[in-house]
Amino acid sequence: MTMTSPASTRHERIATRRTVLMCRPEFYTVSYRINPWMHPEDPTDTSLALTQWQTLHDLYASLGYRIELIDPLPGLPDMVYAANGGFTLDGMAYGARFQYPERGPEGPAYMDWFREHGFEVAEPVSVNEGEGDFLLVGDAILAGTGFRSDAGSHDELRRIFGREVVTLRLVNPSFYHLDTALSVLDPDPEHPGIAYLPSAFDRASLEILEERYPDSVLVGDDDAAVLGLNSFSDGRNVVIASRAAGFEASLRERGYVPHGIDLSELLLGGGGVKCCTLELRW
Structure with missing residues (x-):
């Protein structure tokens, strides 16, 4: 069950055009295990993953998003999860440094793409995804x-971008990235909107979220278990797991327009909508 907070409000939602980076899952498979979702003993279907990914790509296009593509590389089956490739803001790209060696080469590949497309690249010292x-x-x-990401990477973010960085500690290994446990519905400073799974965070982090975002959508275990929170929003349209x-229902109640999509094959690798989507901010 997904719940809205007692202070929930509804106002007009305005879509803002997004620019995103994606990577076709041409080499997608589950050949190792680095998260609880992955079971290399079970078969995966690369063709189905490509079809589902293309549906996501086409939905973004229909919403008017600008879509950039990075070429997939052989031997990097998780490169489809573009969100992990870095963080961009104000024309700067902070590169990724992966915790597991299986994904290590993705970091330089994404940093090369950022450089070639006009970003100033800050190479990471700390592990971050x-x-x-x-x-x-x-x-x-x-x-x-x-x-995954070390707390030291938060200090790097502060130095690089000069923004406030709010540390949140995850405690459930099934929700090992922040974007599996928290979704940004509206980044507008005047009306910020988020949704999150309370059980994914420690008590101190929950207190921060409750204080900063009292009007949040609180998502229950069933929706989180299909990576429902691994969603992408333009402030009005929210692309989520169809299950x-x-x-x-909570999004509709708040005035958002949800778009359900089936990425079940990519879920076998531990990723969903947001994992396949890196927002570009020049």
Whole structure:
């Protein structure tokens, strides 16, 4: 069940055109296990993953988004999860430095793309997995730690971008990236909107979220378990997992327009809508 907070309000939602980076899952498979979702003993269907990914791509196009593509590389099956490739803001790209060696080469590949497309690149010192753990809400960057990104990367964010960085600690290994446990519905500083799974955070982090965003959508275990929170919003349209029925109902109640999509094959690797989507901010 997904619940709205007692202070929930509804006002006109305005879509803002987004620019995103995506990567076709041409080499997608689950050949190793680095998160609880992955089971390499079970078969995966690359063709189905491509079809589902294309549906997401085409939906973004229909919403008027500008879509950039990075070429997939052989031997990097998780490169489809573009959100982990870095974090961009104000024409600067902070590169990723992956915790697991299986994904290590993705960091340089994405940094090369950023350089070639006009970003000033800040190479990371600390382990971090890009927008998987860094989400912009208003003028603040919400930054996850606990499983993948080191807290030291939060200090790097502060130095590089000069923005407030709010550290949030994740405690449930099934929600190992911030973008699996928290969704930015509206980054507008005047009316910031988020949704999150309370059980994914420690008590101190919950207190921060409750204080900063008292009007949040609180998502229950059933919707979170299909990576319903791994969604992407333009302030009005919210692309979510089609099975996250409770979350969808809460979004409609708040005046958002949800778009359900089936990425079940990519879920086998531990990723959903947001994992496949890196927002570009020149």
